Amino acid sequence: MPEMPEVETIRRSLEGHLVQRKVSRLEVCDPHAVRYPTAAEAVDEIAGQELVRLERRGKYFLFRFKSQRTLVLHLRMSGRLIWHEVEMGPERFTRLRFHLDDRSILDFLDMRRLGGVYLPAPDGRGTPPGLLHLGPEPLTGSFTARYLEQTARERRTTVKAFLLDQHVVAGLGNIYVDEALHRAGIHPARRALHLSPAEWQSVQSAIRDVLRDGLTMRGVSFSLYVDGLGRRGAMTEHLRVYGRGGKPCLSCGTPLTRIRQGGRGTTFCALCQPIDASSVVDRSLKEDAN
DNA sequence: AAGAAGTCCTGGGCGC
DNA sequence: TGCGCCCAGGACTTCT
Numbered sequence: 001m002p003e004m005p006e007v008e009t010i011r012r013s014l015e016g017h018l019v020q021r022k023v024s025r026l027e028v029c030d031p032h033a034v035r036y037p038t039a040a041e042a043v044d045e046i047a048g049q050e051l052v053r054l055e056r057r058g059k060y061f062l063f064r065f066k067s068q069r070t071l072v073l074h075l076r077m078s079g080r081l082i083w084h085e086v087e088m089g090p091e092r093f094t095r096l097r098f099h100l101d102d103r104s105i106l107d108f109l110d111m112r113r114l115g116g117v118y119l120p121a122p123d124g125r126g127t128p129p130g131l132l133h134l135g136p137e138p139l140t141g142s143f144t145a146r147y148l149e150q151t152a153r154e155r156r157t158t159v160k161a162f163l164l165d166q167h168v169v170a171g172l173g174n175i176y177v178d179e180a181l182h183r184a185g186i187h188p189a190r191r192a193l194h195l196s197p198a199e200w201q202s203v204q205s206a207i208r209d210v211l212r213d214g215l216t217m218r219g220v221s222f223s224l225y226v227d228g229l230g231r232r233g234a235m236t237e238h239l240r241v242y243g244r245g246g247k248p249c250l251s252c253g254t255p256l257t258r259i260r261q262g263g264r265g266t267t268f269c270a271l272c273q274p275i276d277a278s279s280v281v282d283r284s285l286k287e288d289a290n
Numbered sequence: 291a292a293g294a295a296g297t298c299c300t301g302g303g304c305g306c
Numbered sequence: 307t308g309c310g311c312c313c314a315g316g317a318c319t320t321c322t
Contacts, residue, residue: 112300113298173316264316297319303311
């Protein structure tokens with residue numbers, strides 16, 4: 001489940017190996033991995049293209065070509081990008097292989113096949129819809145407590161769902177939202193609408209801090225995540241709530257509560273992240289037995 | 291029309 | 307040992 005720090009760590013690890021390289025050939029091991037246009041068209045259009053930059057927006061990779069074309073790649077849950085100096089494999093879950101003109105190779109692997117690439121037409125057709133409406137990057141100046149407060153005024157949903165919405169802020173996922181809300185002392189099921197300016201300041205600071213920590217640690221290696229050179233991240237050992245349901249809160253010792261919110265697992269500390277019972281949005285919230 | 295629910299996707303963990 | 311069931315969740319589609 002790569003989120004912004006993981007995607008950015010991968011981007012940094014790959015950038016130097018890819019820029020100024022030409023893609024001599026795109027090998028499609030699984031046509032399903034090419035979401036737009038067809039696999040055959042993508043192969044045709046990518047051949048011989050020179051990479052000038054590898055960028056990131058939210059959780060999307062943007063491969064910028066000299067021809068002004070852009071290849072968009074999303075890892076979703078289980079996707080990986082691995083660069084090899086010399087060709088090896090392919091491995092079991094290799095979906096795409098970018099053969100580069102220095103004989104190195106960039107593999108896109110994806111066990112669960114949720115990820116994929118898009119090669120939008122010059123007029124923008126084929127751009128993944130989510131990329132067109134992304135919210136601000138959370139580590140830029142436009143991501144402020146005031147922005148969060150004003151955006152939340154029109155929303156009736158929970159603060160957790162609000163922060164997971166990529167239209168609100170780009171790049172957060174289940175792990176970092178749970179971590180940020182714990183650091184901020186905000187219950188995930190509170191209505192976004194009801195947070196005070198001071199609480200939004202806490203949330204904004206917590207998001208910034210937890211993402212910076214994630215970047216410093218080079219990401220969370222919870223499942224399959226590794227950077228572009230196959231190295232694991234160290235953030236996993238620094239998680240305070242995610243994956244720790246039932247274990248003691250590192251701040252107060254209270255066993256962490258795990259609930260299911262909108263089909264997603266949510267872990268929090270009932271003592272450090274209090275809620276007024278009357279402000280719970282979903283009365284059917286079920287508490288698991290952990 | 292916002293927000294919730296359903297869908298995709300498959301290896302791994304679990305119970306029996 | 308093996309089968310079936312459920313879980314993980316990002317982004318998109320469908321439903322209410």
